[in-house]
Amino acid sequence: MALSEHEQRLLDQLEQQLHAEDPKFANSMATPAGSGMSTRRIVLGALVAVAGIGLLLGGVASDTPFSLILGILGFLVMGAGVYYATTRGKKGVPANSPAGRKEREASTSKNFMSNLENKWDERKRDQ
Template sequence: MALSEHEQRLLDQLEQQLHADDPKFAHSMASDTRKSMSTRRLVIGSLITIAGILVLLAGIVYQNIFIGVAGFLIMGAGVYFATTKSKQVEAGQPIGRPSNAPSGGKSGFMSSLEDKWDERKRDQT
């Protein structure tokens, strides 16, 4: 379910206030899409894993332990590649820094939350 414009603005304001109050925590909680798992890595890793399984089965069929171990290593490398995140960072904005973060203390943050809560209750009645 999509958020209304008012709810989206409130969410943006809360995020900006969190960045202003505790930037270290906000940075640790921010989702960075540039470092997230990509479909491309998942597909390539899956293909490498399947190739490793096939090499492992070939080692079993030919009863050669070295081929089997090589297949297992290839399979493990494929799983590792598929499950790790890309470390590619593009040049641009610093991660987790809002462009227009308001300055204010925790008391301002809490009072604005209380005001918004009261406003929401008034709108519902």
């Protein structure tokens, strides 16, 4: 369902205000064009999952004393492949961040939210 012109203007105003008050947070929340699922991860994860299924079936079909261990190992490999295929890589995540960063973000978000509430109240009074 498409947004009305009024809703689109409000959304644009909120986005501009967010970029003005906290551009670093706004840029981190923006979705880049290549942020979708990686085809390489999907293919590699699917291959690992198929190998896990093969191990699982091999463990079930064999009469060796290690068949239970082989079946459990196959199940774990299969699960790891599916997990790898369905998660996204962690690109651009810094290894270590400053200790006070979360406090600054919390105070910035409080100021941002209070400003949004004030502007919303002003709009309601004007209508």
